Amino acid sequence: MSDQELFYLLALLKVEGVGDVMAKKLLAHFGNAETIFKTKINQIAAVDGVGSALLKNMKDKSVFEKAERELEFIKTSAVHVSFFQDADYPERLKHCFDAPVLIFSAGNINFKNRKIISIVGTRQITSYGTEFCRSFIEDLAPLDPVIVSGFAYGVDIVAHQLAMENNLQTIGVLAHGLNQIYPKTHKKYIAKMEENGGFITEFWSSSNPDRENFVRRNRIVAGISEATIVIESADRGGSLITANIANDYNRDVFAVPGRSTDVYSMGCNNLIKTQKANMLTSAADLVYMLNWDIQSTGKAVQKQLFVELETEEQKIYDFLLKNGRELLDTIALTCDFPIYKISGILINMELKGVVRPLPGKLFEAI
Missing domain, CATH: 3.40.50.450 (Rossmann fold)
Incomplete structure (x- = not known):
């Protein structure tokens, strides 16, 4: 984003009555912040939700002075700015209707x-x-x-x-x-x-x-x-x-x-x-x-030497070590654990690096 684009965005956000939701509505209608300021008031009035008070505030020239001061701070302090339509803006936050138009980061x-x-x-x-x-x-x-x-x-x-x-x-x-x-x-x-x-x-x-x-x-x-x-x-x-x-x-x-x-x-x-x-x-x-996929993570979950297992985990680990690959249902039945409980235990054991899941609901000791 150019300094000029950022300047007008900052000025728009400083207009009293223009919050994140209204700013996005105006930007969607006019394309960019500079165009909004250069558009005739009667055309801005056509935007849904714009009232007489906001139209009056759009004439306030002090927003440009405030924007200039903030832009100077951003440049001299090496602050990174993310616009809500930018690729580096947090993806999940983009989908929140009231998310900030701009995010400043360091x-x-x-x-x-x-x-x-x-x-x-x-x-x-x-x-x-x-x-x-x-x-x-x-x-x-x-x-x-x-x-x-x-x-x-x-x-x-x-x-x-x-x-x-x-x-x-x-x-x-x-x-x-x-x-x-x-x-x-x-x-x-x-x-x-x-x-x-x-x-x-x-x-x-x-x-x-x-x-x-x-x-x-x-x-x-x-x-x-x-x-x-x-x-x-x-x-x-x-x-x-x-x-x-x-x-x-x-x-x-x-x-x-x-x-x-x-x-x-x-x-x-x-x-x-x-x-x-x-x-x-x-x-x-x-x-x-x-539903995080443990196996696809960029960091392999390494088995630690002398890892400490809880009593329930040790029981399952000993069973898998002795019998090799086993189905989830078989592990639950043989080790006498309900399915809902054994799923959590096995995930915890995966995190500790002592078992790994296989296709078909199979598990094996590492």
């Missing part, structure tokens, strides 16, 4: 990875949530997913840290411009995140981390991903808003269950109880529900 981000998940939750993460998040990301690491979160306290920053520890791309979605970071204590993570991942936002450099921005930010977290995972949440909180938005976008939502007496499990338990989220107890649940 770092080394690659949205081409099919496996993109968002991990959200309370800012008051407990040891239970931390340990679940750790094992969950470690088990998913061989599949090379992109981990998205909001770079906030609690679950967000834990997810980002664990993604970095496992050499996974991680993306922080910000509720403010790229000229600052919130919370300030997280500045120490910026350089590491930008090595393999980075930050995205729809907000300009003039935007502060105001309360209403976080709700807008949440729709990007939900829309950019194949699935949203809520690790822990009280009965109210921003992560539940993200889960509801993901449901509205017809995306998969998962929640980690907890004890009914645990304050930061109440939100997750309610999501599961009201069927707004699938129950998530392990990485295998996610792999199974999303």
Whole structure:
């Protein structure tokens, strides 16, 4: 996109009353932002949804000064800009009707990875949530997913840290411009995140981390991903808003269950109880529900030396080691496990690299 095209787009988005939905409608009608500004007011009035207030605001020349300042910041700060019709714009987000017209990013981000998940939750993460998040990301690491979160306290920053520890791309979605970071204590993570991942936002450099921005930010977290995972949440909180938005976008939502007496499990338990989220107890649940093809991943799932197996996994592994290739139904019957349970166990064993699936619902030990 040329500087001139970006300038007029920025100016259009600064017109009071022109949000992402209206901007897309105007762009679809007139072709580009420059044409919109050079079109007579009575022709703009013909566009569905355009009222007298918006027509009056289109005459506001101050939007060009604001656009010029932001364009200067973008150029001097080496900010990457993605237009919603560009090839490098997040594919899943394109299909959200209220997705941002422009996304600003910093770092080394690659949205081409099919496996993109968002991990959200309370800012008051407990040891239970931390340990679940750790094992969950470690088990998913061989599949090379992109981990998205909001770079906030609690679950967000834990997810980002664990993604970095496992050499996974991680993306922080910000509720403010790229000229600052919130919370300030997280500045120490910026350089590491930008090595393999980075930050995205729809907000300009003039935007502060105001309360209403976080709700807008949440729709990007939900829309950019194949699935949203809520690790822990009280009965109210921003992560539940993200889960509801993901449901509205017809995306998969998962929640980690907890004890009914645990304050930061109440939100997750309610999501599961009201069927707004699938129950998530392990990485295998996610792999199974999303139908991720383990064998086609770019990173081979290697068998680790001295891998530790759970009692149920060991029973199945010993059976396959002794009998060779066996059907899923035969494994379930012989090892005395219900089908619904053994499927999850086998997927977890695949992630550990100790069994592999074969055509015809066959499995064998590695």
